[in-house]
Amino acid sequence: MAENTEVVVVGGGYAGVTAANRLTQREDVRVTLVNTRPAFVERIRLHQLVAGSYDATTDYRQVLAERVRxxxxxxxxxxAAGRSVTLTDGGTLGYDYLVYAVGSGSAEPQVPGAALFSYPLASLEQAERLRPVLEAASASAPVTVVGAGPSGLETAAELAEEGRAVTLVCGGPLGPYLHARGRRSVARRLARLGVTVVDGPGTRVTEVTRDVVRLADGRELPSEVTVWTAGFGVPDLAARSGLAVDAEGRLLTDETLTSVDDLHIIAAGDSAAPSDLPFRMSCQAAGQLGAQAAETVLSRIAGRQPAPVNVVFAGQCISLGRGGGIFQFASRNDHANPLYVGGRAGAKLKEFVCKSTLKQLAGEARKPGGVTLGTQSLIKNTQRRDLLRTRHGSTPLTLP
Structure with missing residues (x-):
């Protein structure tokens, strides 16, 4: 009988769980998932945890295949040379293949005072730290949310819906990903909730103190609680391990998600930089990249050439409190178009997406290989192919 192939998946987020589940298609593959927490974190619901409307965690046995340790x-x-990983207790795990899915978190803010006086919101622990701070603050206490991406918009709306006095500091345009029509819809919803939106030139934060947020144009905004949602970073595990990374610290891979340093290391999710041209950090991309990373491993085990990555985007889904939201449609190349669904319909669609994400993970656990991959789709990302040709001179699909 042939020996089992040992696969270690580092990181138990959307990409890591998808990859681990999909790898169980083969009976001779033994999968170990290493994660810092004992429960799966619904990161797309952390703003709800802070507001007290959802706990944002799920038992791993609800979303992880039984065969995954x-x-x-x-x-x-x-x-990489010894094909093993070291754990915090000094123990080691050997592997034949490793899936690197460590995800992303808050980037260390470079603004004076931000690290000391603001509260990031990119992890379960950060959300749990922020929640009691808000609960201890009076209902009229000024709350400033810095950052106008999805996390900032969702957090500002969620807290305002609770009756909080919220100011959203954009540091530029409101919802930069959104189409102008979608942006206007979001602005109307925030206005109805009472959120003060500070956007446009001069709104970059230059300093955060215990009770004030200072802007580039000289304004000083009172803030008893400052929530920092601007910018994401990735863990430095790959760099510390001597592996090639991009400027942001993502693992550099070819177009099959295989590390440029080692055929036995495959990346997935926010921590992957295929051809130094990473996809937008998102749950939407993470699931697809997790599935495709698993398929790369399975192909190599079977002696087949892995397929190149092909992530297909549908748009961006944002909740704006429990009573509103927006689904901003986009081209397959991830460019927002004029079409969107807003209001209560947008909120229902966002909730459907959140629930469907968990159902998809659970479905892949029960029936690995059930998730349709972008590589199997008729939709091909021609823009990515053109960008790769511009950057590299030819489309780098595989390692030599």
Whole structure:
């Protein structure tokens, strides 16, 4: 009987769980998922945890295949030459293949005072730290949310719907991904909730103190609680392990998501930089990249050439409190178009997406291989192909 192939998946978010589940298609593959927490975190609901409308965690056994072994620990180093990972307790796990799916988190803010006096909101622990701070503040206390991406919009709306006095500091345009029509819809919803939107030139934050947020145009905004949602970063595990990374610290891979340094290391999710041209950090991309990373591993085990990555985007879905939201449609190349669904219909669609994401993970756990991949779709990202040709001179699909 042939020996089992050992696969270690580092990171138990959307990409890591999808990859781990899909790898169980083969009976001779043994999968170990290493994650720092004992529960799956619904990161797209962290703003609800802060507001107290949802706990944002799910038991791993609801979304993880029975054959996947869960190790609650943190990987401190990857030994590519020895094909092993070191854990915080000093123990090691050997692997034949490793899926690098460590995700993303808050980037360390470079603005003076921000790290000391503001509260980031990109992880479960950060959300749990922020919630009691808000609960202790009076209902009339000024709350400033910095950042006008999805996290900032969702947090500002959620807190305003509770009756909080919220100011949203955009540092530029409101919802930069959105089409102008979608942006106007979001602005109307925030106005109805009472959110003060500070956007446009001069709204970059230059300093945060205990009770004031200062802007580039000289304005000073009173703030008893400052929530920082601007910017994301990735863990430095790959860089610390001597693997090639991009400027943001993502693992550099070819177009099959295979590390440029090692055929036995495959990346997925926010921490992957295929051909130094990463996809937008999102749950939407993470699931597809997790599935495709697993398929790359399975192809290599079977002696087949892995398929190049092909992520297909539908748009961006944002909740604006429990009573409103927006689904901003986009081209397959991830450019927002004039079409959107807003209001209560947008809120219902966002809730459907959140629930469907969990159902998809659970479905892949029960029936691995059930998720349709972008690589199997007739939709091909021609813009990505053109960008790769511009950057590299030819489309780099596989390693030499």
């Amino acid at each position: 869960l190790v609650v620990d943190t990987v401190t180093r990857i030994d």
